[in-house]
Amino acid sequence: MIQFEHRPGILDLSWGHPRPGLLPVEEWARASAAASRExxxxxxxxxxxxxxxxxxxxxxxxxxxxxxxxxxxxxxxxxxxxxxxxxxxxxxxxxxxxxxxxxxxxxxxxxxxxxxxxxxxxxxxxxxxxxxxxxxxxxxxxxxxxxxxxxxxxxxxxxxxxxxxxxxxxxxxxxxxxxxxxxxxxxxxxxxxxxxxxxxxxxxxxxxxxxxxxxxxxxxxxxxxxxxxxxxxxxxxxxxxxxxxxxxxxxxxxxxxxxAYQRHIAAVRAEYRAQRDALVSAVRAYLPASAPGGGWFLWLPLPPGVSATGLLAEAERRGTSFVPGPRFYVDGVGGDDRIRLSFSHLAPADLAEATDRLGAALPSVAAD
Missing domain, CATH: 3.40.640.10 (Type I PLP-dependent aspartate aminotransferase-like (Major domain))
Structure with missing residues (x-):
C-alpha cells in the first residue's frame, strides 16, 4: 500500500521520508471537510x-x-x-x-x-x-x-x-x-x-x-x-x-x-531539528559530522580505506542501512568515501540506536 519497505530488524537511515507520526492526519481531515463544504x-x-x-x-x-x-x-x-x-x-x-x-x-x-x-x-x-x-x-x-x-x-x-x-x-x-x-x-x-x-x-x-x-x-x-x-x-x-x-x-x-499550514510547518521544524541534533550527536562518536542548516540529510565522510559499498553489507548485517555515496553521481563514479544518512524518518531514540549499529560495523570494515 505504501512505498516504504519495512525490513524487520533494520533501523533504516536511508529513507528520505517523513516520520509517520508527524503527518497531519487530523488537520488534513478537517481541511478536507472544509473544502467539501466550501x-x-x-x-x-x-x-x-x-x-x-x-x-x-x-x-x-x-x-x-x-x-x-x-x-x-x-x-x-x-x-x-x-x-x-x-x-x-x-x-x-x-x-x-x-x-x-x-x-x-x-x-x-x-x-x-x-x-x-x-x-x-x-x-x-x-x-x-x-x-x-x-x-x-x-x-x-x-x-x-x-x-x-x-x-x-x-x-x-x-x-x-x-x-x-x-x-x-x-x-x-x-x-x-x-x-x-x-x-x-x-x-x-x-x-x-x-x-x-x-x-x-x-x-x-x-x-x-x-x-x-x-x-x-x-x-x-x-x-x-x-x-x-x-x-x-x-x-x-x-x-x-x-x-x-x-x-x-x-x-x-x-x-x-x-x-493550519503555518502551525504544522512550525511543529515539524521543531521535531526535525530535534531529530537532526540527535543524529548528529550520535554520529560524532564514530564519524565527523556537522549539523546542516535545513533539510533531512547528513553527508558523512568515511575513514580512510573504508568504502561506502563495503560498509553497507556489514551495516545491514548489524541492523541498519544508509545510501552509499556513488548513488548520487550520474555516472556512479566517485563518492565511495561518503554515505548519506536521513534523520527524517526515525524518532531520536531510534536514530541513536541505528547510529550505534553503524558504529559497530565500522571497525570490522576498516580492518579489512
Missing amino acids: FGWRQLTYGYATGPAPLLEWLAAHLPSATDQLFVTAGASHGMALVASLLAGPGDVILVDSPTYYLAFQIFADTGATVLRAPADEDGVDPDALAAMLEGRRVPLLYLVPTFANPTGRSLPPDRRRALVALAQRTGLTLLEDDTYRELCYEGDAPPSLWQLSGGDGVVRLGSFAKTVAPGLRLGWINADPALITRLATLGYVHSGGGVNHSVATTMSCFGASG
Whole structure:
C-alpha cells in the first residue's frame, strides 16, 4: 500500500521520508471537510489547467509569486518531468549537480537527452568551470538543489548563486531549481532562491508539499515565466484532463488559508531539528559530522580505506542501512568515501540506536 519497505530488524537511515507520526492526519481531515463544504461539486469535477484559483492565490501570497507564474503539479518529480520534456530532448545535454538527488537521473534520461555531471566542488556547481563547459554545446538545462541539498545538506554560497543566474541569463541555459527543502530551515533564514535572484529570467523553480505536509498528497508547483506556464497549460494531457490533482489542490488551499499550514510547518521544524541534533550527536562518536542548516540529510565522510559499498553489507548485517555515496553521481563514479544518512524518518531514540549499529560495523570494515 505504501512505498516504504519495512525490513524487520533494520533501523533504516536511508529513507528520505517523513516520520509517520508527524503527518497531519487530523488537520488534513478537517481541511478536507472544509473544502467539501466550501467548493461542493466544484471540488470533484475537472480542474482549471494551471490549478484552482484558491490554491494559486494562496501560493502567490506565500512564496511570493504572481499567479501567472505558477502551475500546480503532482509533486516535484512530476514538475521535473514536465519541464525536462518541454526544454530538452534527444541530442541535448542535461547537466546535473554532483552529488545530487539520484532519482532525478532517470527522469531526465527519459527525455532522450544525455545526462552529464556539471563541474562542482565542495561548495556546489562551479560557475567558471560551467561556463567553459557550455562553450560550443547546446545545453538547455542544469538541475540542482541549491538550498539544503539532497544529499549534502549544504546550500550554494551567495556569490555562486548570483554567478549562476548571470551565466544562465547570458547563455540561454535554464537553471532547474529544486527548492523542495526551503521551508525545513532550522536556524535563521534560508538563502534567497535562484528564482528570486533571477526575477524569473533563466530559472524554473520546483516546489513540493511532500516534505512540508505529506508526500501522499502528490502535490507541488512550478514557478516559471508566463510563457512557459502557458506551454504547460496547453499540453495535450492537460487539455484532455484539466488541472492536475484538482481535489487535493482545493483541500490544500483550505489547509493553507486556515493557518493550519503555518502551525504544522512550525511543529515539524521543531521535531526535525530535534531529530537532526540527535543524529548528529550520535554520529560524532564514530564519524565527523556537522549539523546542516535545513533539510533531512547528513553527508558523512568515511575513514580512510573504508568504502561506502563495503560498509553497507556489514551495516545491514548489524541492523541498519544508509545510501552509499556513488548513488548520487550520474555516472556512479566517485563518492565511495561518503554515505548519506536521513534523520527524517526515525524518532531520536531510534536514530541513536541505528547510529550505534553503524558504529559497530565500522571497525570490522576498516580492518579489512
